[in-house]
Amino acid sequence: MLKLTDLTKSFGPNVAVKSANLDIDRPCMIGIIGRSGAGKSTLLRMLNRLTDATSGQITFEGDDITALTGKARRDWQSRCAMIFQQFNLVPRMDVVSNVLHGTLNRRSTLASMFSIYPTSDVHRAIDILDRLGIAEHATKRAEALSGGQQQRVAIARALMQDPRIILADEPIASLDPMNAQIVMQSLRRIHEEDGRTIIANLHTLDTARRYCDRVVGMRDGKIVFDGLPEQLTTAMAREIYGADASFSEAATSTSIETLDHALA
Numbered sequence: 440m441l442k443l444t445d446l447t448k449s450f451g452p453n454v455a456v457k458s459a460n461l462d463i464d465r466p467c468m469i470g471i472i473g474r475s476g477a478g479k480s481t482l483l484r485m486l487n488r489l490t491d492a493t494s495g496q497i498t499f500e501g502d503d504i505t506a507l508t509g510k511a512r513r514d515w516q517s518r519c520a521m522i523f524q525q526f527n528l529v530p531r532m533d534v535v536s537n538v539l540h541g542t543l544n545r546r547s548t549l550a551s552m553f554s555i556y557p558t559s560d561v562h563r564a565i566d567i568l569d570r571l572g573i574a575e576h577a578t579k580r581a582e583a584l585s586g587g588q589q590q591r592v593a594i595a596r597a598l599m600q601d602p603r604i605i606l607a608d609e610p611i612a613s614l615d616p617m618n619a620q621i622v623m624q625s626l627r628r629i630h631e632e633d634g635r636t637i638i639a640n641l642h643t644l645d646t647a648r649r650y651c652d653r654v655v656g657m658r659d660g661k662i663v664f665d666g667l668p669e670q671l672t673t674a675m676a677r678e679i680y681g682a683d684a685s686f687s688e689a690a691t692s693t694s695i696e697t698l699d700h701a702l703a
């Protein structure tokens with residue numbers, strides 16, 4: 440389905456992603472972990488074609504994604520929607536309009552300029568918000584919602600594009616544990632019910648273990664682990680995070696219980 444071959448990104452002398460290889464042969468939910476600067480965001484940005492690879496290739500169902508330009512590149516960006524840590528909503532605009540923004544890629548310039556949306560799209564937007572449990576907030580300004588609710592609006596906006604893949608760059612890093620759980624559960628459900636592939640950069644190991652079918656560990660731009668959550672031993676986690684024997688998983692955790700343990 441999705442294949443990365445020797446994907447590399449350099450910023451001058453600094454190689455952010457070094458010859459990454461990844462083969463995704465069926466829809467799944469993947470968590471990418473690694474310390475700050477490991478290259479996680481750069482990898483997602485290359486996948487979405489927000490940034491160009493320096494060398495290597497991305498293919499999706501046989502199409503060379505790395506070679507797409509113009510409209511074909513924009514089409515790919517809607518089939519491979521991205522959500523971010525800071526939600527990237529338009530704060531003063533109402534929720535449903537933020538979600539409808541997800542369709543702008545395929546609307547004429549004139550219709551977009553005047554924010555004219557077909558009624559069927561408006562209904563769909565509300566259905567998606569309903570599915571995510573936030574339809575009651577549809578007419579509020581985005582900025583009036585909590586962080587967890589705003590991230591669900593961002594997920595709704597992504598779903599509006601009916602993407603095959605959802606890329607999430609630290610989707611829960613700005614949320615409290617409760618909202619983090621709701622957002623991760625929403626992503627998991629979207630994967631299970633719709634068969635969409637989710638690739639999420641995650642801060643914390645326990646989140647990757649709990650929600651993902653597969654974990655990819657990056658260190659210094661290289662993929663150093665690619666396997667099932669249960670194959671990720673503490674020794675391997677230390678290797679990924681470049682930590683010594685004092686490393687404890689609790690230190691990378693946001694869950695209430697683990698935090699309690701760590702503080703006890």
Ligand SMILES: Nc1ncnc2c1ncn2[C@@H]1O[C@H](COP(=O)(O)OP(=O)(O)OP(=O)(O)O)[C@@H](O)[C@H]1O
Nearest residue numbers: 450453454455473474475476477478479480481482
């Ligand atoms: N636009 C850029 N220009 C120059 N260097 C960059 C740029 N973007 C990323 N880098 C560098 O590439 C490396 C990987 O960065 P990246 O943001 O992908 O890491 P990350 O794993 O997402 O880290 P974090 O967990 O802090 O988000 C870092 O050394 C970073 O400084």
Ligand SMILES: [Mg+2]
Nearest residue numbers: 479480481640
């Ligand atoms: Mg990052």
